[in-house]
Amino acid sequence: MLGKVIALRMVRLIATLFAVSLITFLMVEQLPGDPILAILPPEALDDLENIERIRKELRLDDSVVTRYFRWVGDALQGDLGKSYITDQPVSDAIKDRIPVTLELAFLATFLAALLAVPIGAFCAYREGSRVDRIMSGITTTALSIPGFVAGIFFIWLFTLKFNWLPSTGWNRISDKGLIANLKTAILPAASLALAPLAINARLIRADMIGTLKEDYVLSARAKGLRDRYILMRHALRPSSLTAVTVFALQFGGLIGGTVVIETIFALPGLGTRLISGIYQRDVMMIQGITLFIASVYVIVNAAADFLYLALDPRIRRR
Amino acid sequence: MTESATPSRSEALLEVEDLSTHFSIGAGRLRAVDGVSFSLQPGQTMGIVGESGSGKTVLSRTIMRLNLGNNVHTSGRVRFLDKDLLELPMKAMTDIWGQEIAMVFQDPMTSLNPVVKVGRQVSEHVRKHLGVSKTEAKKLAVELLRSVRIPEAETAIDRYPHELSGGMRQRVSIAIALACSPKLLFADEPTTALDVTVQHQILNLLGMQQQERSMAMVLVTHDLGVVAGRTDEILVMYAGKIVEKAKTAEIFQTTEHPYTEALLRSIPKTDQPSHTRLAAIAGRPPTLIEISKGCSFSPRCPYAQERCFEEEPVLEETTPGHYTACWYRVGTPENQEAWDKNLAAGRLSTLAIDQGHIVDEVPVNVGSGGN
Numbered sequence: 001m002l003g004k005v006i007a008l009r010m011v012r013l014i015a016t017l018f019a020v021s022l023i024t025f026l027m028v029e030q031l032p033g034d035p036i037l038a039i040l041p042p043e044a045l046d047d048l049e050n051i052e053r054i055r056k057e058l059r060l061d062d063s064v065v066t067r068y069f070r071w072v073g074d075a076l077q078g079d080l081g082k083s084y085i086t087d088q089p090v091s092d093a094i095k096d097r098i099p100v101t102l103e104l105a106f107l108a109t110f111l112a113a114l115l116a117v118p119i120g121a122f123c124a125y126r127e128g129s130r131v132d133r134i135m136s137g138i139t140t141t142a143l144s145i146p147g148f149v150a151g152i153f154f155i156w157l158f159t160l161k162f163n164w165l166p167s168t169g170w171n172r173i174s175d176k177g178l179i180a181n182l183k184t185a186i187l188p189a190a191s192l193a194l195a196p197l198a199i200n201a202r203l204i205r206a207d208m209i210g211t212l213k214e215d216y217v218l219s220a221r222a223k224g225l226r227d228r229y230i231l232m233r234h235a236l237r238p239s240s241l242t243a244v245t246v247f248a249l250q251f252g253g254l255i256g257g258t259v260v261i262e263t264i265f266a267l268p269g270l271g272t273r274l275i276s277g278i279y280q281r282d283v284m285m286i287q288g289i290t291l292f293i294a295s296v297y298v299i300v301n302a303a304a305d306f307l308y309l310a311l312d313p314r315i316r317r318r
Numbered sequence: 319m320t321e322s323a324t325p326s327r328s329e330a331l332l333e334v335e336d337l338s339t340h341f342s343i344g345a346g347r348l349r350a351v352d353g354v355s356f357s358l359q360p361g362q363t364m365g366i367v368g369e370s371g372s373g374k375t376v377l378s379r380t381i382m383r384l385n386l387g388n389n390v391h392t393s394g395r396v397r398f399l400d401k402d403l404l405e406l407p408m409k410a411m412t413d414i415w416g417q418e419i420a421m422v423f424q425d426p427m428t429s430l431n432p433v434v435k436v437g438r439q440v441s442e443h444v445r446k447h448l449g450v451s452k453t454e455a456k457k458l459a460v461e462l463l464r465s466v467r468i469p470e471a472e473t474a475i476d477r478y479p480h481e482l483s484g485g486m487r488q489r490v491s492i493a494i495a496l497a498c499s500p501k502l503l504f505a506d507e508p509t510t511a512l513d514v515t516v517q518h519q520i521l522n523l524l525g526m527q528q529q530e531r532s533m534a535m536v537l538v539t540h541d542l543g544v545v546a547g548r549t550d551e552i553l554v555m556y557a558g559k560i561v562e563k564a565k566t567a568e569i570f571q572t573t574e575h576p577y578t579e580a581l582l583r584s585i586p587k588t589d590q591p592s593h594t595r596l597a598a599i600a601g602r603p604p605t606l607i608e609i610s611k612g613c614s615f616s617p618r619c620p621y622a623q624e625r626c627f628e629e630e631p632v633l634e635e636t637t638p639g640h641y642t643a644c645w646y647r648v649g650t651p652e653n654q655e656a657w658d659k660n661l662a663a664g665r666l667s668t669l670a671i672d673q674g675h676i677v678d679e680v681p682v683n684v685g686s687g688g689n
Contacts, residue, residue: 215428222384222423223443223494224416233442237433313478314432 006306013302020294021075025068028287035060038281039084058084071287080288085280090288093273100170100269101262105254107185108192109247116197116243120204121231124239127209135201142198151191151264158187168266188265192258196250200243207239214238237311244311248304252297330397331534332358332381332502337394339373339380341387346607350376352558353394360501363528363535365545365566367581368555371603374538375424377555378504381536382419383411398502417447420495422524424507426487430479436463436490437475444497462493466523485516492523499531506538521548542578543585546570554578557604557614560633564640572649574642576619601667613644620668621646621656 036051036058044050055061062070074081080090123132159167165187171180211217212235220230259271266272270289277285339351351373358364366374379385381396383403396403398419406414423429430439440462441455450458456475463471466489479487488508495503505524509517525548528535537545545552545566552569554562554577562575573579580599601618604610613619616626625645633643646653660668 215423215425216431218384219423219429220431222382222415222421224412224447225443226412234431234434312433314480
């Protein structure tokens with residue numbers, strides 16, 4: 001039963017990934033301008049023979065279909081092609097940049113979850129109280145502040161005002177150690193965490209208000225268990241299904257969505273590499289990074305489906 | 319409300335005095351429980367009987383202080399041993415819940431947490447109350463499941479509730495309630511959600527456990543058949559009030575309140591040949607929001623007279639230990655007279671019984687205009 005469910009979802013996952021690759025390819029294909037023009041220096045543009053030679057060399061003269069399947073076929077073997085500009089393999093660029101982006105995404109999700117769970121649970125427990133109403137105001141505000149505005153505010157507060165943290169740059173754990181690394185990561189991560197935190201605190205609150213009305217919560221009370229224990233051990237898990245999905249979606253979104261924050265804090269992440277690829281019209285780089293980000297998003301979503309199975313034993317039977 | 323002086327007052331395990339629970343709702347004040355008094359001796363069983371909406375569930379939850387929300391208004395007194403339960407801080411209640419007073423809920427489909435394994439649900443509060451270790455708690459969980467006759471208890475502790483049948487789940491609920499050997503157990507319609515074949519097993523199990531542990535029990539039900547052989551005393555509730563209270567045998571032999579009589583008729587047993595009337599009570603219980611003067615059962619009562627619609631009867635001791643709130647008690651000449659009069663006048667609820675009709679809606683003005 002369970003095996004069938006998993007197999008079915010795997011088939012769906014593969015189909016989605018295939019669609020993602022096709023759309024990514026076609027979209028980049030539709031970008032205006034000839035990639036060759038971006039490769040060559042302006043003075044070489046008159047030499048038509050040379051342009052044709054390079055076009056042949058890069059096999060850009062093949063049909064769209066041929067190039068697509070060649071690209072996908074190579075990608076399946078882990079080869080996303082080489083940058084036309086720098087000759088760097090796209091997969092190397094990703095490998096080089098992904099640790100920063102991944103760490104930011106993880107840290108932001110962790111921060112959001114760490115705060116959203118107790119805030120949501122407490123507001124549900126004290127539904128309608130002053131704390132609940134104040135928190136509701138705060139989450140609304142947090143939701144309406146774009147991440148980059150928060151980022152700029154954090155820089156003003158923690159760098160300019162108090163000078164506690166650096167405003168830009170990145171310390172690798174391998175070079176400078178964890179503390180130095182966190183010092184550069186915490187502000188961008190906090191900027192990224194703000195919206196997911198607000199959304200999830202609200203989701204958990206709403207779901208938990210429903211759960212707290214369940215009979216099994218009353219029977220847990222009648223057993224003499226303490227309120228905090230009931231909230232965390234009995235009510236949280238059934239109330240977290242929506243939040244888990246949204247966390248997964250947000251995490252997937254963060255992989256690609258750190259572009260602006262990475263730019264503000266001048267971090268060497270995937271987002272800044274993608275941006276520079278776009279500026280340079282580096283087709284292979286854009287294609288490869290986009291496919292990678294989209295794949296991560298889709299896979300994380302599928303993983304959330306499996307998390308459901310762990311959270312709610314009743315689904316395992318269906 | 320007049321109330322009995324209980325014979326052995328000092329020994330009582332539970333004493334409820336003039337207990338009322340009202341809910342403020344949009345439409346007004348809902349009087350779910352209104353001036354209820356009774357007492358319960360250690361080891362005894364009290365049956366609380368009434369239709370849905372008669373206030374019996376709210377009464378048991380009020381005594382346990384499980385009614386939540388700021389729209390609940392409770393007054394009166396609940397003495398349990400030497401404690402005044404309604405005066406205790408909520409933190410002190412968590413030491414009483416589960417340990418001294420426990421409850422078995424109506425629907426085992428919803429009263430067990432679907433995402434927590436059975437073993438933990440049975441033993442988690444034991445760990446809290448008695449401070450036993452994790453391994454001891456696990457051993458205890460197995461023992462408890464065995465004591466409520468759950469087969470393969472060792473593997474059952476690792477199951478989730480949805481993997482068990484309804485009867486098994488209710489056994490789990492009972493195991494949870496019994497885990498800390500409480501002195502008082504509330505069983506709120508413990509068999510209503512179960513198959514008929516399973517109902518008796520569960521009731522017998524409850525009775526057996528009660529005797530083994532010499533625990534007092536309040537058995538809440540809408541079915542007089544359930545409490546017949548299993549309780550010492552029965553309390554019949556209607557519209558949030560006690561309408562009749564007596565020893566179990568007494569209430570079956572000399573039923574005094576028309577509502578109790580109607581409930582008895584609705585048991586699908588016909589060992590009383592004189593009662594060949596329809597097994598249904600005409601009309602519906604009142605909404606409990608508007609305050610009606612007179613007896614709240616009067617619109618549905620086949621014996622109701624002018625006085626019943628005007629003046630509310632009080633709970634009176636008619637024979638020693640037997641309390642009834644009715645102007646025309648069943649079995650009295652006045653009652654027979656009232657019946658004849660209503661039948662002649664063609665009063666709906668009387669006709670329903672006499673001719674075997676079912677009357678769903680009894681017009682509100684029946685009382686004032688009908689007879």
